[in-house]
Amino acid sequence: MSNGFNDAQIDQLQKMFSKMESKIEARLDKVITDRLSECMDLKLKPVIKKVELLSKDTAELKSRLLQAELSARRNNTEIVGFPVEHASEPGIVLMNMAKKIGLTIQKTDLITVYKTGKPRRLGERDCQNIIAEWSNHSLASSFILKVNEYRKRHNNRLDARMFFNSETSASVAVYPHLPREMKQLRWIAKKKAEELGYNYCWITPPGKLLMRKSEGSPSFWIRCEEDLIKLK
Structure with a gap:
């Protein structure tokens, strides 16, 4: 009587071993993956924390630099969108505006007045911005305050024609000189x-x-x- 396996039994054993092998490989893969994940977490957590801290420090530094630049410009005002033909003499622009809005200033109140940036097309004409550096912050603030009061008295409009004889309308605005x-x-x-x-x-x-x-x-x-x- 033979103790050997017939072909059907051998085939069944092979299938059984194949299933066992697949289960073992799957478990082994999971163990390896979990272990790698744990190792990666342990290594990456300090790195992620450092990146977060650096990002926070960078944001704070940018904010400080911006505030420092604002402080350096605190005596400056910017007239935005003034027609190029009138912006050619920025000092005259400032004196005309100051007179119109009711702010008495002397030439010594202005350290420098200059055009900035390239002319750009706004509506029907080319316009340019004008920067004024005042001798102190109080004058810069007073200029902006008077401009805002003047604008409110004129239906919240500020137009270059209010300060110069001009046929074409050109809306202008006055701000602190911002970075x-x-x-x-x-x-x-x-x-x-x-x-x-x-x-x-x-x-x-x-x-x-x-x-x-x-x-x-x-x-x-x-x-x-x-x-x-x-x-x-």
Whole structure:
């Protein structure tokens, strides 16, 4: 009597061993994967933490640099969108505007007045921005305050024709002299204000960007994009 296996039994044993092998490989793969994941977590966690800290430090440094630049420009004002033909004599532009808005100034009140950037097309004419550096922050703030009061008396409009004889309308605006990064932040903040229903988004003469939902509600100082993310 033979103790050997027939072909059917051998085939069945092979299938059984094959299934066992697959299960063992699957378990082994899981053990290896879990172990690798644990090792990666242990190695990556300190790295991720360091990256997060560096990102935070970088954001804080950028904010400090921006505030330092704003501080350096605190005596400056910027007239945006003035017609090129009148901007050719920026000093005269400032004196005419000051006289019109009711601000008495002397030549010594202005350290320097100059055009900045290339002319750009706005509406029907080429316009350029004008930077004025005042002898002190009080004068810079007074100029912006008087301009805003003058604009409110004229239906919230400020036009170059109010200061010079001109046939074509040219809307102008007066701001603190802001760094490029701050102008970009202001643009993003205005978009965020529309999204969240904030009715007020403005820049104070020292260069602080503030947002407020409604009259009487608290104001929020926006120093970087991270501050915008926190708003609700």
